[in-house]
Structure formats: structure tokens, C-alpha cells
Amino acid sequence: MPVTPSEPPSILIGPEYAFAEEDVRELVGAEVIVGPSLWRDAWRRLMKNKLAVLGMVIVIATVIASLFGPSLIKAATGYSYDSIPKDPMLTKSFAPFRAPGGKFFWTHPMGTDNAGRDILARVLSGGQISLMVALISTLVSLLIGVSYGATAGYIGGRLDDLMMRIVDVLYSLPYVIIVIVLLAMLPAKTPTGQLAELFLALGAVSWLTMARIVRGQVMSLKNQEFVLAARATGVSTPKIILRHLVPNALGPVIVYATLTVPTVMLSEAFLSFLGLGVRPPRVSWGSLAAEGAQNLSVYPWQLIFPGVTMALMLLSLNFVGDGLRDALDPQMRKS
Amino acid sequence: MLRFVIRRVIVIIPMLFIIVSLTWALIRLAPGNFYTGEKKLAPAIERNLREKYGLDKPWYVQYRKVLWNIARFDFGNSLKYEGQSVNQILRKALPVSATLGLCAYLFALAVGITSGTLAALRHNSWIDYASMALAMLGISVPNFVLGPLLVLVFALTLFWLPPALWEGFPSRSIVLPALTLSAIYIAYIARLTRSGMLEVMRSDYIRTARAKGLSEREVVMRHALRGGLLPVVSFSGPALAFLITGSVVVEKVFALPGLGNYFINACFNRDEPLIIGIVAFIAVAVLVFNLLVDISYGFIDPRIRY
Numbered sequence: 001m002p003v004t005p006s007e008p009p010s011i012l013i014g015p016e017y018a019f020a021e022e023d024v025r026e027l028v029g030a031e032v033i034v035g036p037s038l039w040r041d042a043w044r045r046l047m048k049n050k051l052a053v054l055g056m057v058i059v060i061a062t063v064i065a066s067l068f069g070p071s072l073i074k075a076a077t078g079y080s081y082d083s084i085p086k087d088p089m090l091t092k093s094f095a096p097f098r099a100p101g102g103k104f105f106w107t108h109p110m111g112t113d114n115a116g117r118d119i120l121a122r123v124l125s126g127g128q129i130s131l132m133v134a135l136i137s138t139l140v141s142l143l144i145g146v147s148y149g150a151t152a153g154y155i156g157g158r159l160d161d162l163m164m165r166i167v168d169v170l171y172s173l174p175y176v177i178i179v180i181v182l183l184a185m186l187p188a189k190t191p192t193g194q195l196a197e198l199f200l201a202l203g204a205v206s207w208l209t210m211a212r213i214v215r216g217q218v219m220s221l222k223n224q225e226f227v228l229a230a231r232a233t234g235v236s237t238p239k240i241i242l243r244h245l246v247p248n249a250l251g252p253v254i255v256y257a258t259l260t261v262p263t264v265m266l267s268e269a270f271l272s273f274l275g276l277g278v279r280p281p282r283v284s285w286g287s288l289a290a291e292g293a294q295n296l297s298v299y300p301w302q303l304i305f306p307g308v309t310m311a312l313m314l315l316s317l318n319f320v321g322d323g324l325r326d327a328l329d330p331q332m333r334k335s
Numbered sequence: 336m337l338r339f340v341i342r343r344v345i346v347i348i349p350m351l352f353i354i355v356s357l358t359w360a361l362i363r364l365a366p367g368n369f370y371t372g373e374k375k376l377a378p379a380i381e382r383n384l385r386e387k388y389g390l391d392k393p394w395y396v397q398y399r400k401v402l403w404n405i406a407r408f409d410f411g412n413s414l415k416y417e418g419q420s421v422n423q424i425l426r427k428a429l430p431v432s433a434t435l436g437l438c439a440y441l442f443a444l445a446v447g448i449t450s451g452t453l454a455a456l457r458h459n460s461w462i463d464y465a466s467m468a469l470a471m472l473g474i475s476v477p478n479f480v481l482g483p484l485l486v487l488v489f490a491l492t493l494f495w496l497p498p499a500l501w502e503g504f505p506s507r508s509i510v511l512p513a514l515t516l517s518a519i520y521i522a523y524i525a526r527l528t529r530s531g532m533l534e535v536m537r538s539d540y541i542r543t544a545r546a547k548g549l550s551e552r553e554v555v556m557r558h559a560l561r562g563g564l565l566p567v568v569s570f571s572g573p574a575l576a577f578l579i580t581g582s583v584v585v586e587k588v589f590a591l592p593g594l595g596n597y598f599i600n601a602c603f604n605r606d607e608p609l610i611i612g613i614v615a616f617i618a619v620a621v622l623v624f625n626l627l628v629d630i631s632y633g634f635i636d637p638r639i640r641y
Contacts, residue, residue: 174621176580181358184602185365270584273479293483297491307480315475
């Protein structure tokens with residue numbers, strides 16, 4: 001066998017040891033390469049994915065528009081999501097860019113609803129509420145799922161069996177039915193406008209899969225040396241779970257959390273569509289779609305604009321989630 | 336295998352008990368009642384109403400009565416729809432929802448599996464990208480947006496299909512609702528089939544089949560599909576739960592007299608027997624269906640043994 005000339009030996013050290021690069025070079029006398037951080041690697045992979053980047057741009061644009069849009073519109077034109085015009089001639093549904101009389105006019109780019117309220121302002125305000133509900137509910141499901149799954153995974157044994165059996169039982173419940181009953185039973189005027197109940201209800205629907213994922217990750221991590229080292233130095237169990245295991249299990253958790261957001265947004269929208277979610281005077285994309293669906297044959301723009309906005313947002317979120325999963329996946333397979 | 340099945344069937348009873356109790360507790364803990372409307376009732380009338388419906392008895396007596404009724408499959412009479420028993424309503428509404436759901440899901444299976452398999456076999460071709468793009472759309476467009484849009488295009492503009500009508504299975508009125516309901520399933524099934532088939536086509540037993548000289552078609556249809564469809568089968572269990580809740584929206588949009596519509600109206604009307612009846616029925620249906628799916632696992636993949 002021909003002997004291939006070897007390249008000068010090189011040592012690959014992880015990024016956390018970057019501070020010791022000089023010392024290693026002295027000691028070993030070989031070329032030292034500081035490896036790329038796993039996160040930066042993943043970020044680069046994500047950026048290469050055109051669809052995911054496009055999705056992120058759209059998501060960020062929508063978030064900014066929802067946060068600042070309503071106040072901007074109110075300052076510029078006085079329209080807001082619940083401002084009914086005083087002039088009775090204007091209290092009807094106009095098509096986009098049409099003044100009374102049917103002529104083209106620079107107003108209402110999305111038209112108005114049956115009470116003369118500007119739909120653009122309503123869509124942006126609805127975006128505020130829909131995004132807020134989606135984010136907070138995902139956070140709730142994250143909190144519950146991660147703590148439950150990490151505990152079950154780390155402690156293992158009978159407790160883990162029991163906890164996972166509970167999860168299995170809960171998994172086969174038709175959750176949304178119970179959520180519908182719960183929300184329908186709430187009185188019309190709750191102090192928090194029903195939002196807090198929505199957060200909890202929607203968060204409670206999606207924590208199960210998160211718990212399973214976290215448990216899987218924790219179980220594969222808990223036999224590694226850094227856990228043994230932590231235990232040997234006397235770190236208490238809750239601290240091990242919180243400070244050591246969870247940060248290392250973050251990869252799949254991030255992916256699943258990013259994919260939970262559109263799911264929760266869709267659930268909130270469909271509940272609002274049925275009249276159970278966000279209630280008047282607050283608007284959400286779902287309730288806007290409900291109003292629009294009623295007047296579809298005569299005023300189709302009332303449904304088209306909220307519907308397309310919502311579909312666009314969900315599409316972008318799904319692209320970002322998929323892109324994240326592809327970006328973090330090789331790393332996940334490594335561990 | 337038999338022990339597994341029996342164990343799962345026995346578990347259904349306590350689960351049903353939990354679900355029904357939870358629902359009943361939620362309904363009872365809620366403020367308001369089925370007879371409270373806009374005007375306040377005179378106290379004498381209210382007392383009579385409460386006596387007639389047994390609401391003046393202590394709560395544990397009423398709870399026991401509810402459980403006893405469920406055990407006999409007799410859910411009582413609806414509080415809002417005078418004179419109709421819950422069983423009658425269920426019998427009327429169930430065929431509507433079941434037909435719709437079945438049509439939608441079978442259609443979704445046909446289209447989804449076909450496009451997913453094609454996408455997997457022609458990996459990275461335009462078919463692959465096109466189907467996955469459509470699948471993304473299917474997941475992202477909510478059914479309460481898709482439904483009215485389809486109505487706008489096909490019923491109100493082109494006049495090809497009726498906007499809101501129900502005539503049973505082999506009629507034009509089922510097309511739009513079934514299409515709307517199936518959209519998201521087509522998307523999920525196509526994605527699952529594609530990833531499942533991509534994985535299966537790389538495995539050893541497929542290589543053996545090809546080495547034996549089987550045509551590509553035989554390899555795919557007889558061998559690859561079995562393994563590649565496993566994720567679809569396991570998705571079908573929870574899919575039934577979505578189907579029921581998805582049909583709530585579709586039935587509202589198309590004004591179909593199905594279970595979902597009755598359920599929502601019952602919730603708004605605080606019609607307790609009807610709510611409990613429908614919830615119990617749905618719970619049993621979901622549990623039984625999940626069990627059937629898990630059993631079919633064992634038949635599809637010979638590596639799985641119970």
C-alpha cells in the first residue's frame with residue numbers, strides 16, 4: 001500500500017476552549033483549529049435556506065406592523081379598530097380605495113366593515129392580539145412541558161413510568177372539545193377579557209408533545225460525563241435539571257416551540273371564529289374572518305384581507321420552523 | 336396481542352368516566368343556566384323549572400343520575416330542542432358528520448399518499464417541490480378561510496356547486512365541505528408519506544427486492560409502501576380527533592346539520608344533556624379509533640409484536 005504523505009497534524013478544539021488556543025499550540029506543537037460553535041453552524045445553515053429567510057422577514061415585518069401600525073394609523077388618519085364614523089353615510093362597508101359614490105380615493109386600503117371601521121386597522125390590531133396569544137400560550141406550554149419532561153426524564157424509574165402514563169392518557173383525550181366547553185362556559189365579561197383563560201387553555205393543549213421531546217433529550221443526555229461530574233460535586237437534582245440538562249436539550253425544544261406557535265395561532269383563530277376565543281370589542285384574525293364569512297357574497301374583501309394575512313403569517317412561521325429543524329437536525333443527530 | 340387489546344378496551348371505561356365528569360363539572364361550575372335568557376324569570380317559574388329538571392336536588396344526587404344515565408346509554412332529553420331526546424339528535428346528526436368525515440379522510444388519503452409517494456420517488460424534481468409547496472399551503476390556510484373562499488369561487492361566481500346544502504353522499508353538495516375539511520389532511524399525509532417513503536427506499540429490504548429483479552412498480556407498491564405508510568397510519572389515530580373538531584368549523588361555514596354544529600349550539604345554550612351526550616360519544620369514538628389504529632400497526636409492520 002502506498003504511503004500517502006500526511007498533512008501536518010492539526011488539533012480541533014471546541015469553541016468553549018478558545019481561550020486556551022495559545023497554550024494548546026505551545027503544548028502540542030501542531031496547528032490548532034478552533035471549531036465553529038454549534039449554534040453558529042446552525043445559524044449559517046439556516047441562513048442558506050431561502051424559504052426560511054423569507055419567512056423570517058415576513059414574520060418580523062408583520063410583528064412590527066402589528067406593534068406600531070395601529071398607533072400610526074390612528075395618528076395619521078384617526079381610524080382605529082373600534083372607531084365607528086360619526087357620519088351615517090360612512091357607516092357601511094366600502095371596497096378598498098373607494099369613497100362613498102364609488103370613486104377611487106386614497107383611503108381604506110383594505111376597505112371597511114359593516115360599521116364603517118377601517119379593516120386595515122382591524123387586521124393590524126387583530127394581529128397584536130393573535131400574536132400575543134400565540135406567544136404567551138407557547139410560553140405556557142414550554143414552561144409546563146419542559147419542567148414535566150425534564151423531571152420525568154432525569155428521575156426515571158417508577159416516577160417516569162407514572163408520569164408518562166399520565167401523558168399517554170391525556171394524549172388520547174379530545175382536548176379541543178373540553179377547551180370548547182370550558183370557554184363556552186365563561187361569563188361574557190371576565191375581568192381579563194378572557195385572554196388569561198385563553199392562554200392557559202391553549203397552553204394546556206400543546207404541552208404534551210413538548211414533554212415527550214424534552215424527556216427523550218434528557219434521557220439521552222443524563223448518562224453523559226458532565227452530569228456525572230455535576231452529581232459528584234454535589235449539585236442538587238433540581239439544579240442539575242435546570243442548569244445543566246435543559247440548556248443542552250434546547251435544540252429540539254426550540255424547533256418544536258417554533259412549530260407550536262402557528263398551531264396555537266390557528267387554534268386561537270378557530271376558537272375566535274366560533275365566538276369562543278377573543279370576544280368583542282377586541283378583535284383577532286379569527287373573529288375578523290367570522291365577520292367576513294358572513295358577508296362573503298356581497299363584501300368579499302372583509303374575509304379576503306384578514307384571511308390572506310393570517311395564511312401568510314402561518315405559512316411564514318411554518319417555513320421558519322421547518323428551516324430551524326433542518327438547520328439544527330444534523331446537530332441533533334450527533335448527540 | 337389479545338391481552339393488549341383487552342387492556343386497552345378496559346381502559347376506555349375509566350377514561351370515559353373522567354371525561355364525562357370533567358365536562359359535567361365544567362358545565363355546573365359555570366355561571367348562568369340554560370333557562371336564563373334576556374329577561375329574568377319570576378321566582379315561582381324558576382322554582383318550577385328547577386323542580387322539573389331535577390335541579391333542586393343536591394349536586395351529588397344529580398351527578399349520580401348523570402353517571403347512571405350514561406351507563407345505560409340514555410342521555411336524557413335535550414333542554415333546548417323541546418321534545419327531542421339526545422339519542423334522537425345523535426341519530427340524526429351522526430350520519431351527516433360521519434359521511435362528511437369519511438369522504439374527506441378517504442379523499443385526503445388518496446390524494447396525499449399518491450402525491451407524497453410521487454414526490455419521494457421523484458425526489459428534488461419539480462413534482463417534489465410543487466407538492467411540498469401545496470402541502471405547506473394546506474397546513475397554513477385555515478379551513479374557515481379556505482371554505483368561504485371555495486364557496487366564493489365555485490358557488491357564488493361560477494355557480495358550479497351549491498354554497499350551503501346537504502343532500503347526503505353521492506351529490507354535488509358534499510364536494511365543497513369535503514374538500515375544505517380534507518385540505519389540511521392532504522397536506523399532512525403528503526408530507527408524512529414523502530418522508531416515510533424517502534426513508535424506506537434507502538433500506539436494505541428494498542435493495543434486496545430490486546436485486547431480485549422486481550420491477551420498480553412492484554418494489555414500490557408491494558414492499559416500500561407498507562413500511563413507508565406507517566407514519567400515516569399512526570397519524571390517522573389523532574387525525575380523527577382533529578377531524579371532529581375541524582368539522583365543527585366546516586359545519587358552521589356550510590350550515591350542515593352535523594354533530595359539530597349541534598355541539599357548538601349546545602355549548603352556547605348550556606344544554607347539558609346534549610353536551611354530555613356528544614362529548615361522551617366523541618370520546619368513545621376517538622378512543623376506539625386510536626385502538627383500531629394501534630392494532631392495525633401489528634398487521635402492517637411484521638416487525639412489531641404486541
